Every structure is written in structure tokens, then in C-alpha cells.
Amino acid sequence: MKQRVITAVVALIIFIPIIIIGGTWIDVAALVLGIIGISEILVMKKKLLVSPESILSFLGVSVLIIPDAWMNLLPSYIDRMFLFYVFVILLLLLTVFSKNMFTFDDVGVITLGMLYVGSGFHYFLMARELSLTTLLYALFIVWITDSGAYMFGRTFGKHKLAPHISPNKTWEGSVLGSLAAVIICSIFLILYPINSMGLLTIVIVSALLSIAGQFGDLIESALKRYYDVKDSGKILPGHGGILDRFDSLLLVLPIMHLVGII
Structure with a gap:
């Protein structure tokens, strides 16, 4: 119980100022939280966090989270969902190059995980932006x-x-x-x-x-x-x-x- 209270206090000391300040601080915090979130799903799936599929999932979830202003740095015909789709296709290609050691089912779980985590933290940023x-x-x-x-x-x-x-x-x-x-x-x-x-x-x-x-x-x-x-x-x-x-x-x-x- 003591450890739980200490963790909560330390987390709030870090978290509260970030959401109050907002801006780049909360953008980076949401990205970090999202990457950690998808990594927890990968660990549950018993995937190495330095594997190709993990790196692609980190990039995919990041694309879903980043604020709209960051997307303005890209050409207008490239939107968030197109980039996400590219990473999903790369995961599918990985099933071929891995000789099905990395499977279609794995791609499905990771894709769903990226959508679940990425969308949630993207709206976290949007809420603070408002x-x-x-x-x-x-x-x-x-x-x-x-x-x-x-x-x-x-x-x-x-x-x-x-x-x-x-x-x-x-x-x-x-x-x-x-x-x-x-x-x-x-x-x-x-x-x-x-x-x-x-x-x-x-x-x-x-x-x-x-x-x-x-x-x-x-x-x-x-x-x-x-x-x-x-x-x-x-x-x-x-x-x-x-x-x-x-x-x-x-x-x-x-x-x-x-x-x-x-």
C-alpha cells in the first residue's frame, strides 16, 4: 500500500504540471505513454521490443497520436491514416519475410492495439488542445x-x-x-x-x-x-x-x- 501511494504521488507531481502547461510537453508525454502502452501489448504477446514488428508498431502508434500540427510538415496528400496504413502493410510484408514466424494473427493484434492506444492518446491531446x-x-x-x-x-x-x-x-x-x-x-x-x-x-x-x-x-x-x-x-x-x-x-x-x- 505504501509503495502504491508513493508511486501515485510521484506520478501526479510529474503529470499535473504537464497537463497544465500543455503544448509540446503534453505532445511528447502522450507519445511516450502511447509507445509504452503498445509495448505492454507486445510484451503480453511475448514479442521482443527490439524486433522489426515492435519498431513498426511504435512508429504506427506514434502516427496516430501526434498532433495535427505535426502532420502539416508532410505533403497535403499524405494524411494520418495513410501513414498508418503503410505501417500495417509493412507488418503484413513481415509475415512473408519472417516465413510466417510472425503471423497474420500477430498483425491483427498489433494493428488493433495501435488503434486502441493511438486513438485514445490522440484524443487526449485534442482534449487539452481545446x-x-x-x-x-x-x-x-x-x-x-x-x-x-x-x-x-x-x-x-x-x-x-x-x-x-x-x-x-x-x-x-x-x-x-x-x-x-x-x-x-x-x-x-x-x-x-x-x-x-x-x-x-x-x-x-x-x-x-x-x-x-x-x-x-x-x-x-x-x-x-x-x-x-x-x-x-x-x-x-x-x-x-x-x-x-x-x-x-x-x-x-x-x-x-x-x-x-x-
Whole structure:
């Protein structure tokens, strides 16, 4: 528990100033986090991080994450998805040159992983680009839902939410955690509005994002369960890996784009 608290404090001391300053600092931070995130999937797949497929996946996820301004350095006919497609094709070619030691299934997992991690961290940058308030809203949704689900689950939890994927989560914790997030984050948006949403819309969107965050957590739990690992990585002692910490956010941020906030 002590190690977990120390890691959290150190991470926040580094993370909070970066999101406040924004700009190049957060661009580089998102790239680093994304590369670490895809590397955790590669390690679960038992791939060497210095292998050709790993290097291509680092480049592919980076193309998805980088801010739009960086893409302006390239010719106008080359867009983000075209570059990503090039890296996917190179991964497919690798199945031929490796004599199928690197398989089509491997390409599928890595491609999906790049989209999952890369898109999430790209919208992380877009949220901060819009305003600090937009990014804080996403973070508060995730943090309050997680903390509420944990505390209420320990106190009132009796009915398991997804026992085969995440045995400690309960329906009581899930519902009350979302309720806490909706109340607090709705008040936050009323005090610090990020667009012209009315109160009812704020409540509905906050509830949707809180539920999405919990699904993001469960998706990553299912991934770890499939590969039979406890944590996605070990970079954060007591907390696991980057995917363990950002799993909810990687789904919340794209949903925020879907509903027109980002």
C-alpha cells in the first residue's frame, strides 16, 4: 500500500504540471505513454521490443497520436491514416519475410492495439488542445468513477459485476461510482462550462462517459485475463502499467469526440 501511494504521488507531481502547461510537453508525454502502452501489448504477446514488428508498431502508434500540427510538415496528400496504413502493410510484408514466424494473427493484434492506444492518446491531446477544462472533465469522470466504485464496492458490494473478468468489481460499486461521477462532474461543468450543453445533456453525457470508462477498465481486464497476466506492465510500482492506469480514459476520450465535446 505504501509503495502504491508513493508511486501515485510521484506520478501526479510529474503529470499535473504537464497537463497544465500543455503544448509540446503534453505532445511528447502522450507519445511516450502511447509507445509504452503498445509495448505492454507486445510484451503480453511475448514479442521482443527490439524486433522489426515492435519498431513498426511504435512508429504506427506514434502516427496516430501526434498532433495535427505535426502532420502539416508532410505533403497535403499524405494524411494520418495513410501513414498508418503503410505501417500495417509493412507488418503484413513481415509475415512473408519472417516465413510466417510472425503471423497474420500477430498483425491483427498489433494493428488493433495501435488503434486502441493511438486513438485514445490522440484524443487526449485534442482534449487539452481545446482547453485544460475539457481534459480535466475527462480525468475527473474516470478518477471519480474509479474511486467511487472502489469505496462503495468495498462498503456495499454484494453482487459481482463481471466475475470471470474482474472478480472484485460489484454492481453496487459500479452504479454508485457512476452516480458520484455524474453529480460531481455535472457541478464541475456548470461552474466551468466547455460548451453550450444544458443541464440534462450534461447529466446524460456524464453518465454515458462514466459507464464507458468502466467498460474501458473491463476491456483491459479481459485483455490481461486472456494473456494470463496480473498487470499490463511494471512501470508504475504498485499500480501496474500504463494501460492499467489509462484503460478507462482510452475509451472515454473517443466517446467524448463521438458526442461532440472534443
